[in-house]
Amino acid sequence: MKIIKDINEMQSIGEAARRAGKNIALVPTMGALHEGHLALMDYGRSKADLLVVSIFVNPIQFGPKEDFEKYPRDLERDSRLTEKRGVDLIFSPEPKDFYPEFFQTYVNVEKVIQNLCGASRPGHFRGVTTVVCKFFHIVRPHLAIFGQKDYQQWRAIWQMVEDLNMDIEVFGYPTVREADGLAMSSRNVYLSPEERVSARSLSQALKEAQALFRKGERNSNILLDRVADLINQQPHTRIDYAKIGHPRTLEELTVIKDRGVLALAVWVGSTRLIDNCLLEDKEQ
Ligand code: AMP
Numbered sequence: 001m002k003i004i005k006d007i008n009e010m011q012s013i014g015e016a017a018r019r020a021g022k023n024i025a026l027v028p029t030m031g032a033l034h035e036g037h038l039a040l041m042d043y044g045r046s047k048a049d050l051l052v053v054s055i056f057v058n059p060i061q062f063g064p065k066e067d068f069e070k071y072p073r074d075l076e077r078d079s080r081l082t083e084k085r086g087v088d089l090i091f092s093p094e095p096k097d098f099y100p101e102f103f104q105t106y107v108n109v110e111k112v113i114q115n116l117c118g119a120s121r122p123g124h125f126r127g128v129t130t131v132v133c134k135f136f137h138i139v140r141p142h143l144a145i146f147g148q149k150d151y152q153q154w155r156a157i158w159q160m161v162e163d164l165n166m167d168i169e170v171f172g173y174p175t176v177r178e179a180d181g182l183a184m185s186s187r188n189v190y191l192s193p194e195e196r197v198s199a200r201s202l203s204q205a206l207k208e209a210q211a212l213f214r215k216g217e218r219n220s221n222i223l224l225d226r227v228a229d230l231i232n233q234q235p236h237t238r239i240d241y242a243k244i245g246h247p248r249t250l251e252e253l254t255v256i257k258d259r260g261v262l263a264l265a266v267w268v269g270s271t272r273l274i275d276n277c278l279l280e281d282k283e284q
Contacts, residue, residue, distance in 0.1 A: 001083040003075070003090045007098070007138055010091045014052075014140035022049040023030060026130055026141035031055040031092075032072040032186035033081050036176035040145045041085045043173055052139050053082050055092040060099065061127030073188055085181060095163060098134070107133045109156045109163070110252045116152050116263050117274065120240050128153055129160050144168055149175040149183050149263055151276045175275070177203065183275045190271040198234035201270045205230040205242075206277040209262050213279040218256045220244040223279075231266055240265035240272060247278060 004010045006281055011051065017024055025048030027040045036088050044051045055078055061066035107125050112118075113125035120244040136144065146154040154172045161170050175183050181197075181203030191199055207226040212223055244253050244260045253260050256279055 001079065001088055001090065003079060003092060005092055005094060005097075007080070007093055010052075010089075010093075011138050014138065015048065017050045018140055019235060023143070024048055024050045024052065024139065024141045025143040025145060026052045026054065026135060026139045027145050028056075028135055030057045030071065030186065031075065031078045032189075033078045034184045034188075036147060036149065036184035038085050040083060040147060041082065041087055041174050042089065043171070044143065044145050045086045047143055049089045050089070051087050052089045052091055052141065053087050054139070055090055055093075056098070056131070056136050058127055058131040059095055060130060061124050063121055063123065066083070066121075067187075067190075071188060075157055091113060091135075093165070098131075106130045107160060107258045109159045112152065112248075113156045114157050114254060115245060115250050116243060117265060118152065120265060125156050132157050133160065133164075133166075136166060141168060141259045142191070143171060145171045147174045147175060148184070149275070151263060155248070155250060170226075181207070183273070185273065187271055187273065191268060195236045195269040195271065196237045199233045199273060200262055201231045202236060202266055202273060202275045206262060206264070207213055210277055214270060214281060219262070220252075220254050220256060223262065227262070231264075238267040240267060242266075244279065 025044035027044050029037050057071050059068055082090060085092045099113055101280045107129040109129050110124050118125050146157060148154055160170050177183055180200050182199050208230060209227050217223055224242050228239060231237050231239055242264050244262050245260050246253055247261045260279040261276055262279055263273045265272060
């Protein structure tokens, strides 16, 4: 497995692979890899001839008070893990090459980013869609794999690809969880042992809401009150938002006619965790 830092080199490899008729899959990550990321890679491996994983802590998607500096970074460990999963290439450019001094072009999806994390983290999704658009031009993938754990991110990228006629399949992989239900995240390492216990309440609340939904509850406020109760009962928790939106547009739903997505962002101590689930009649 090769680690590529040079942008032109990556682009030449992508182009050559395309010309040779190879199918390219890309899994964009910020590193600090866990089983959730690795599951995306396994999926990519099963679909592609050339599997590329990008590892890049993208400065332009972090707000000024967010954890860009302290975000965990360990390229050596990440490369051992990816190699074991059959990844062909890691693309890990230097921020100064990726965003040179005169950089000034951004991609902005307008509607699906307004609610949820887009409201709490101004500029975040502009940073995400811009970095992913650049990766698409550099790596030239046929398939790009994202986690449904970052539901709004997945939808924003899907929308960008649709609106800008990018010839790339965007796949949303289901959320991979710890045994007790906590969604795997690179940020879970920030949690103290007590906070880790409280963090379970996110997935427990989602499960409870799904159960109520399947029993016929369609009123968002009733579902969200129950979610808030369960989370607020735990120490160290503070809800940033808990909302139910349309699965495609992410517009808020007061009544769920058919399907909805219940999305949460919760501070547990000084760590902000997100999670979500679909509300629909069939089991996920
Ligand atoms: P990150 O490095 O955390 O930005 O994540 C890179 C990719 O992995 C994104 O598409 C995430 O949605 C996805 N991902 C992160 N955690 C999980 C998880 N627990 N299950 C599935 N996908 C995940």
